[in-house]
Amino acid sequence: MYTILKKQALNPTVTLMEIDAPPIAKKAEPGQFIILRVDEDGERIPLTIADFDRQRGTVTIIFQIVGATTERLNHLNQGDCLQDFVGPLGVPSHTEGLQKVCVIGGGVGSAIAYPIAKKLHQNGCQVHAIVGFRNKDLVILEEEFRSVSQRFLLMSDDGTAGEKGLVTDALKKLLDAGEQYDEVIAIGPLVMMKFVCKLTKEYGVKTVVSMNPIMIDGTGMCGGCRLSVGGQTKFACVDGPDFDGHLVDFDEAIQRAAMYKAFEQQRREETCKLFEGV
Numbered sequence: 001m002y003t004i005l006k007k008q009a010l011n012p013t014v015t016l017m018e019i020d021a022p023p024i025a026k027k028a029e030p031g032q033f034i035i036l037r038v039d040e041d042g043e044r045i046p047l048t049i050a051d052f053d054r055q056r057g058t059v060t061i062i063f064q065i066v067g068a069t070t071e072r073l074n075h076l077n078q079g080d081c082l083q084d085f086v087g088p089l090g091v092p093s094h095t096e097g098l099q100k101v102c103v104i105g106g107g108v109g110s111a112i113a114y115p116i117a118k119k120l121h122q123n124g125c126q127v128h129a130i131v132g133f134r135n136k137d138l139v140i141l142e143e144e145f146r147s148v149s150q151r152f153l154l155m156s157d158d159g160t161a162g163e164k165g166l167v168t169d170a171l172k173k174l175l176d177a178g179e180q181y182d183e184v185i186a187i188g189p190l191v192m193m194k195f196v197c198k199l200t201k202e203y204g205v206k207t208v209v210s211m212n213p214i215m216i217d218g219t220g221m222c223g224g225c226r227l228s229v230g231g232q233t234k235f236a237c238v239d240g241p242d243f244d245g246h247l248v249d250f251d252e253a254i255q256r257a258a259m260y261k262a263f264e265q266q267r268r269e270e271t272c273k274l275f276e277g278v
Contacts, residue, residue, distance in 0.1 A: 001081035002036075005058060010140040014064050014108050016050070016073050022057030024087050025048075030115035031093030032208065034059065035218045036085040038072045045069050046237070047213040048112040049088060059085075062111035062140070089218045090241050094208070095119045098182045102174065104167050104196055105131040105145075106188020107138065112210055113187040114141050114148075121148035128179065129153070130170045132192070136161035170196050175203050183208055186245060190254045197245035209245035210276055211236045213257060228252050 006018035024034060039115045065074050076082075093116045100119055105113030110131045120127050129149040133139050134157045146152045153170045154162025163170065167274035171184070175227040186196040200207040213236050215225040220238035227234050228249035234240065 001083070002085040004076055004078055004082070007076070007078050010062065011138050012105075014062060014140055016060060016062045017057050017073075019061065019082065019085060020057060021059045021085050024085065025052045025054050025059050026176030028052040028059060028088045028090035030095065030119045031112075032088035032090045033212075033218075033241065034085055034087030035089065036061075036073075036082050036216075038069060038076065039083050040052075042072065042083060043069050044084070044216060046089075046212070046218060048212065048241075049115065050111045051115055051118075059087075062108065064108040074096060082167070086218070087088075090237060091239070092126075093119070093185070093210075093242050095123055095125070096117070098123070098125045099252065100126040100128075101183050101194050102128045102130065102171065102179070102181045102184045103149075104114070104171065104184065104186040104188070104192075105141075106167060106186075106192040107133060108140070109192075109210070110141050110145070112212075113185065114144055114189075116185060117145060118148045126150050128174065128181070130155065130167045132156065132167040132170075132175075132188070133161060134158065166195075168199050171196065175199075175205070176233075181205055185209075188237060188248055190257060193245060193248075194254070196248035197248070197250070201246050207245040208242050209248060210241045211243055211248065211253065212241055241263045274277060 003020040004017050004022050008016040028049050033266050035044050035046050047061045050062040063070050103117040117127050127143045127149045128151040130153045132155040139161050153269050155165050184200050184207045186193045192211045197207050213225045216222040218237045220235045225236040230247035244250050
C-alpha cells in the first residue's frame with residue numbers, strides 16, 4: 001500500500017498529493033508517469049509524475065477532478081493509502097544538451113511542464129517559461145516556475161492573472177523579438193498544443209509535446225493510447241508521452257479525447273452522490 005503523506009488543494013479542481021513510494025522515486029525522471037488504483041474495485045488511471053524526492057522516497061502527483069476515479073482519489077486524505085501505484089512508466093523527457101528552451105504549460109498541464117523546466121534549469125539550460133490559465137483562481141505552481149526560469153510569463157484568458165491573452169500570444173512576441181530556442185516544449189490541452197505547434201512551424205522551431213490520451217495498461221498492449229504521428233501509429237505509454245509536435249495528428253487526437261467526456265461527467269456525478277449519501 002502507498003501512503004499519502006501530503007494533500008494540498010492547488011485550486012478548486014486541482015489537487016496535489018505526495019505519495020510514499022521509494023522504489024519509484026529512485027528511478028523517476030521528468031516526463032514519466034505512474035498508473036494507480038484508488039482501491040481494489042477501482043479503475044487504473046495514468047498520472048504524470050509532477051515531482052519526486054529520491055532521498056525522502058516520495059513521488060508527487062497533481063490531478064484535475066474530472067471523472068469518477070479522480071473524484072474518489074480526491075476524497076482520500078493524508079494518512080490514507082492507495083491500492084496500487086505503478087511506475088515509472090513512459091520515456092523520460094529529453095533534457096540533456098539543450099542550451100535554451102521555452103517551456104509552455106496550459107492549465108493542469110503546467111504540472112507536467114514544471115518538472116521538465118526544473119530538470120532543464122538544473123542542467124544549466126536557460127529556461128523561458130510561459131504558463132496560461134483561464135483566470136487567477138486556477139493558477140498553479142507560479143512560484144515554482146519562477147524559481148527555475150530566467151524568464152517567466154503568466155497569461156490568463158480574462159487578464160485577472162499576469163497578462164491577458166493566450167500562451168501563443170506570449171510565444172509569438174518572444175519569437176518576433178528575436179528569441180531563439182533549441183526547442184519549445186508545450187504541455188496542456190490538445191487545442192493549445194495544436195496552435196503552439198502551428199505557430200512554431202511557421203518559425204521553424206522544433207517543438208515537443210506531451211500526449212496524454214486515454215490509457216489503460218500502460219505497457220502498449222491495450223492500444224487505447226494510440227496516436228498518429230508522422231502517418232504512423234504510436235502508443236503514448238511506451239513510445240511517448242513526448243512526441244514531435246509538428247508530426248502529431250491533433251485533429252484525430254482531439255476527436256478521440258472527446259469520445260468519453262459525457263460518460264466521465266456522468267460517472268463523476270454518480271460518485272459525488274455516493275459520497276453525499278444521496
